[in-house]
Amino acid sequence: YLPIIYIITPTNIRAEQKADLTRMSHTLKLVNNIHWIVVEDSENKSSMVSRLLERSGLNYTHLNVLTPPQFKMASKDPNWLKPRGVLQRNAGLDWLRNQKRFLAEQGVLYFADDDNTYSLDIFQEMRYTQKVSVWPVGLVGYLRYERPVVKNRKVVGWFTAWKPDRPFAMDMAGFAVNVQLVHKYPEAKFSNEVQRGYQESTFLTGLKLTLDDLEPRANMCTEVLVWHTRTEKSSMKNEDKLMKKYGKATN
Numbered sequence: 454y455l456p457i458i459y460i461i462t463p464t465n466i467r468a469e470q471k472a473d474l475t476r477m478s479h480t481l482k483l484v485n486n487i488h489w490i491v492v493e494d495s496e497n498k499s500s501m502v503s504r505l506l507e508r509s510g511l512n513y514t515h516l517n518v519l520t521p522p523q524f525k526m527a528s529k530d531p532n533w534l535k536p537r538g539v540l541q542r543n544a545g546l547d548w549l550r551n552q553k554r555f556l557a558e559q560g561v562l563y564f565a566d567d568d569n570t571y572s573l574d575i576f577q578e579m580r581y582t583q584k585v586s587v588w589p590v591g592l593v594g595y596l597r598y599e600r601p602v603v604k605n606r607k608v609v610g611w612f613t614a615w616k617p618d619r620p621f622a623m624d625m626a627g628f629a630v631n632v633q634l635v636h637k638y639p640e641a642k643f644s645n646e647v648q649r650g651y652q653e654s655t656f657l658t659g660l661k662l663t664l665d666d667l668e669p670r671a672n673m674c675t676e677v678l679v680w681h682t683r684t685e686k687s688s689m690k691n692e693d694k695l696m697k698k699y700g701k702a703t704n
């Protein structure tokens with residue numbers, strides 16, 4: 454049988470949100486036995502996301518938690534200034550840990566941002582994870598890809614230019630963890646208080662892992678099966694012009 458894959462996706466409101474979530478949901482429709490935990494960064498659940506999830510036909514849980522203003526990026530902030538999706542991923546973790554049925558269930562947890570690009574193969578790679586599986590991530594860290602360095606089938610370091618001395622110097626999209634482990638260490642979570650770039654390391658250190666525990670996938674971390682693509686902000690500078698001409702009717 455297939456272990457279930459729990460996918461936690463933080464998502465924030467923006468013009469491109471529906472496009473990104475549509476693409477992602479259509480990817481996930483092609484994957485068996487998954488449960489999508491979508492956590493809106495908002496005070497209330499939006500009807501757009503509610504409808505999108507309902508129509509998708511996927512197994513899902515819809516949550517929301519607002520990032521307080523002091524942790525929120527201003528639109529002119531450089532994108533690296535503040536961590537994104539921290540409280541949302543934690544809300545997903547809380548939900549998962551409260552699922553008593555998963556105590557006996559085989560499963561794996563993956564943190565998947567809404568704007569990345571996922572090969573269907575990555576879900577096969579993560580499905581049978583003992584503790585933590587790891588793989589390369591494309592288009593990240595000002596590199597074509599980052600990857601765990603593997604020697605004799607073990608992870609021995611990180612092919613990463615930025616802060617390579619982090620305990621687990623990889624992107625959020627580069628690992629998946631067994632849900633039993635998530636349950637065993639209920640304190641493992643993300644934090645708005647840690648140094649820039651340390652979200653992944655903070656969570657994985659909380660699971661009491663060492664490099665030796667990591668299971669290199671994607672052909673010993675030689676294949677890129679997920680990309681940290683980023684959706685370009687669309688300019689709306691012609692909106693006003695047409696609003697004046699036609700009024701508010703846009704549908």
Ligand code: UDP
Nearest residue numbers: 463464465494532537538541566567568683
């Ligand atoms: N996100 C969020 N709140 C925010 C900004 C982003 O929940 O204020 C979500 C976003 O939808 C995405 C994830 O957090 O799923 C990572 O954000 P983003 O893709 O903007 O980060 P980057 O790709 O620049 O690392």
Ligand code: MN
Nearest residue numbers: 566568682683
């Ligand atoms: Mn992104």
